[in-house]
Amino acid sequence: MAFDIDMIKKVYSQMAERVDKAREIVGKPLTLSEKILYSHLWDGKPSEAFERGKDYVEFSPDRIACQDATAQMALLQFMQAGKDKVAVPTTVHCDHLIQAKQGAAKDLQSANQTSHEVFDFLESVSNKYGIGFWKPGAGIIHQVVLENYAFPGGMMIGTDSHTVNAGGLGMVAIGVGGADAVDVMAGMPWELKFPKLIGVKLTGELNGWTASKDVILKVAGILTVKGGTGAIVEYFGPGAKNLSCTGKGTICNMGAEIGATTSTFGYDDSMERFLRATDREEIADEANKIREYLTGDDEVYANPEQYFDEVIEINLSELRPHLNGPFTPDLATPVGQLGEKAQKNDWPIKVDWGLIGSCTNSSYEDLTRAASIAQQAIDKKLKPKSDFGINPGSEQIRFTAERDGLLNVFEDLGATIFTNACGPCIGQWDRSDRKGEEKNTIVHSFNRNFSKRADGNPNTHAFVGSPEMVAAIAISGRLDFDPMNDTLVNEEGQEVKLDEPRGIELPPEGFEVEENGYVEPMKDGSGVEVKVAKDSERLQLLTPFEPIKDSEMQGMKLLIKAYGKCTTDHISMAGPWLRYRGHLDNISNNCLIGAVNAYNKKTNFVKNQLDGEYGGVPDVQREYKANGIKTIVVGDHNYGEGSSREHAAMEPRHLGVAAVLVKSFARIHETNLKKQGMLGLTFANEADYDLIQEDDTFNFVDIADFATNKPLTIEVVHKDGSKDTIKANHTYNDAQIRWYREGSALNLIKKQNA
Numbered sequence: 093m094a095f096d097i098d099m100i101k102k103v104y105s106q107m108a109e110r111v112d113k114a115r116e117i118v119g120k121p122l123t124l125s126e127k128i129l130y131s132h133l134w135d136g137k138p139s140e141a142f143e144r145g146k147d148y149v150e151f152s153p154d155r156i157a158c159q160d161a162t163a164q165m166a167l168l169q170f171m172q173a174g175k176d177k178v179a180v181p182t183t184v185h186c187d188h189l190i191q192a193k194q195g196a197a198k199d200l201q202s203a204n205q206t207s208h209e210v211f212d213f214l215e216s217v218s219n220k221y222g223i224g225f226w227k228p229g230a231g232i233i234h235q236v237v238l239e240n241y242a243f244p245g246g247m248m249i250g251t252d253s254h255t256v257n258a259g260g261l262g263m264v265a266i267g268v269g270g271a272d273a274v275d276v277m278a279g280m281p282w283e284l285k286f287p288k289l290i291g292v293k294l295t296g297e298l299n300g301w302t303a304s305k306d307v308i309l310k311v312a313g314i315l316t317v318k319g320g321t322g323a324i325v326e327y328f329g330p331g332a333k334n335l336s337c338t339g340k341g342t343i344c345n346m347g348a349e350i351g352a353t354t355s356t357f358g359y360d361d362s363m364e365r366f367l368r369a370t371d372r373e374e375i376a377d378e379a380n381k382i383r384e385y386l387t388g389d390d391e392v393y394a395n396p397e398q399y400f401d402e403v404i405e406i407n408l409s410e411l412r413p414h415l416n417g418p419f420t421p422d423l424a425t426p427v428g429q430l431g432e433k434a435q436k437n438d439w440p441i442k443v444d445w446g447l448i449g450s451c452t453n454s455s456y457e458d459l460t461r462a463a464s465i466a467q468q469a470i471d472k473k474l475k476p477k478s479d480f481g482i483n484p485g486s487e488q489i490r491f492t493a494e495r496d497g498l499l500n501v502f503e504d505l506g507a508t509i510f511t512n513a514c515g516p517c518i519g520q521w522d523r524s525d526r527k528g529e530e531k532n533t534i535v536h537s538f539n540r541n542f543s544k545r546a547d548g549n550p551n552t553h554a555f556v557g558s559p560e561m562v563a564a565i566a567i568s569g570r571l572d573f574d575p576m577n578d579t580l581v582n583e584e585g586q587e588v589k590l591d592e593p594r595g596i597e598l599p600p601e602g603f604e605v606e607e608n609g610y611v612e613p614m615k616d617g618s619g620v621e622v623k624v625a626k627d628s629e630r631l632q633l634l635t636p637f638e639p640i641k642d643s644e645m646q647g648m649k650l651l652i653k654a655y656g657k658c659t660t661d662h663i664s665m666a667g668p669w670l671r672y673r674g675h676l677d678n679i680s681n682n683c684l685i686g687a688v689n690a691y692n693k694k695t696n697f698v699k700n701q702l703d704g705e706y707g708g709v710p711d712v713q714r715e716y717k718a719n720g721i722k723t724i725v726v727g728d729h730n731y732g733e734g735s736s737r738e739h740a741a742m743e744p745r746h747l748g749v750a751a752v753l754v755k756s757f758a759r760i761h762e763t764n765l766k767k768q769g770m771l772g773l774t775f776a777n778e779a780d781y782d783l784i785q786e787d788d789t790f791n792f793v794d795i796a797d798f799a800t801n802k803p804l805t806i807e808v809v810h811k812d813g814s815k816d817t818i819k820a821n822h823t824y825n826d827a828q829i830r831w832y833r834e835g836s837a838l839n840l841i842k843k844q845n846a
């Protein structure tokens with residue numbers, strides 16, 4: 093059985109008592125987010141009220157989900173924790189390592205050849221430690237989780253930032269680094285700063301061309317990529333009830349793009365319908381028994397300003413379809429206004445590709461709405477001007493969509509149906525029309541559109557929209573096309589207009605699948621041998637990090653002062669580097685190669701202070717390491733935004749970077765740095781960023797007194813001998829300071845298990 097009904101019953105049996113107690117302690121009505129948080133405290137029944145945005149709290153998540161790229165390092169770490177089995181139900185999903193090129197059958201075969209070593213490793217570790225394993229081609233982690241494991245009122249963590257997708261089924265589901273997942277797998281609590289709460293009140297009803305995707309594209313435009321940082325976004329109101337469960341999933345999914353800890357919706361009829369349609373009648377029956385505990389209190393939703401830290405209201409009836417981009421998902425433009433903007437910014441109007449799918453938008457409803465547009469192109473004799481690619485979200489969706497004739501519609505339009513996997517969304521795309529230096533535009537229904545994300549090409553301008561809008565734009569081949577007002581000329585020279593999309597929420601004949609790709613682990617896996625070849629270039633068993641000595645924090649050199657946006661993609665690029673996710677030394681050769689050096693505005697070109705020569709970041713860093721010199725990385729705002737991958741912390745740590753000093757951090761990355769036993773610091777005075785010079789040396793003068801709520805003092809020695817003394821803030825609590833002192837969180841777990 094895929095889901096664990098006994099575990100869910102246990103959660104529900106405790107929920108009423110814990111929520112009632114929490115309401116009493118907090119002394120006011122509760123939001124759904126608070127109900128889930130307070131009913132998942134590590135210590136059980138709530139005994140104190142927590143301050144939002146301030147208190148660190150230990151939680152007890154119900155589930156863990158890992159994808160193949162991040163699972164490698166997470167499981168390599170878990171293997172070091174000295175346990176027989178995972179303490180919490182866990183699944184591994186193989187979806188990131190499959191390149192999209194010729195179509196599902198060939199691409200899957202080729203992935204199974206090129207990555208069999210990794211898939212075999214993940215399958216054997218899963219078997220050994222009681223982890224459910226989803227084979228390559230089974231689907232994208234978040235769709236598979238939504239269809240099989242998510243449940244209203246539950247708490248889940250996952251080693252992927254879009255774990256938040258499960259909020260569509262009323263969970264608090266949070267993306268974490270592998271190191272956090274390892275804690276929970278090992279039976280330890282999971283710590284999180286009690287989040288702030290943003291309420292989004294939805295009124296009205298979606299209509300015409302507007303889709304659930306447009307809700308989050310609009311919210312991203314309002315809140316920007318940083319606006320949700322440290323907060324849970326809770327959607328409510330009559331409009332929320334009018335959205336499908338998978339539509340809610342789409343909205344929650346892209347909450348990652350505004351930096352939100354997670355997003356969620358209260359349990360309602362759409363969720364019940366989805367649970368029943370996905371063979372989880374039992375969960376729906378149990379959820380119905382405690383319905384009022386699986387949504388926010390009435391008073392909260394009646395007067396949201398009193399209970400949320402921030403409230404946004406969106407009338408779905410008035411919402412217009414959007415396309416967000418390029419290069420950032422919060423650059424929101426209503427469809428119809430893009431022509432002028434594109435002209436002004438010199439973005440190519442011609443669209444080369446329309447890509448539909450990803451964990452964000454690959455539900456049955458999404459495919460039916462997009463197919464209704466594709467069908468019109470066929471009926472109205474329109475020849476698509478762009479290429480089409482489709483990634484179904486799971487084998488269950490693919491099988492059902494094929495049965496119901498949806499995939500045929502796309503194929504008739506010349507689309508390539510790629511594997512049920514991430515593909516172009518994670519840069520796993522061998523694009524048939526490589527563009528090189530030429531600026532080009534693509535539209536997709538994914539979530540991220542950072543530079544180089546889809547095809548590794550900085551000249552590709554990617555815009556994010558709903559699947560149906562992507563279909564319409566791809567048919568027209570123009571970024572400035574507005575299907576609500578514009579006409580197209582068909583092959584017979586007639587002017588035709590596309591009608592509004594039509595979708596079907598759930599398959600009328602039910603979901604169907606022949607082989608869903610799930611492998612149940614053995615009851616007793618103690619005899620399973622996990623093999624890692626000594627000469628493997630893709631997998632490497634880990635050696636514990638040595639604690640950083642206080643003496644090493646003197647005379648440190650600047651490795652790079654990163655200029656502007658520095659996401660985890662800049663720190664540890666995806667694409668071809670996914671290959672080395674299980675081999676720390678090899679993947680470290682991509683360390684910070686995408687970050688822009690503030691002194692010359694070039695990537696992967698930094699000064700080596702030992703000889704004055706310029707070189708690639710990893711090469712220069714390896715020289716410092718060889719000479720026993722620790723280094724520091726300096727960065728701008730929201731450093732480390734994007735993915736939850738802990739490689740972005742482990743690589744600098746492995747190579748000898750001891751501290752990262754920035755204007756502000758993205759939450760997951762900051763935690764990841766802490767877990768790996770290094771310093772993640774912020775400038776007490778942001779303007780001090782400008783004081784840092786290329787040849788600087790750093791002395792952490794009071795590192796011996798590293799303590800909670802006490803800024804650190806750094807002496808910055810410039811080339812001419814002059815000095816600046818600056819203060820660096822940190823958010824380390826006592827336990828996290830122990831991680832630093834032990835060399836990593838994992839070192840501490842091992843010590844405690846010994």
Ligand code: F3S
Nearest residue numbers: 254450451514517518
């Ligand atoms: Fe995969 Fe893209 Fe989602 S990489 S998990 S489809 S965000």
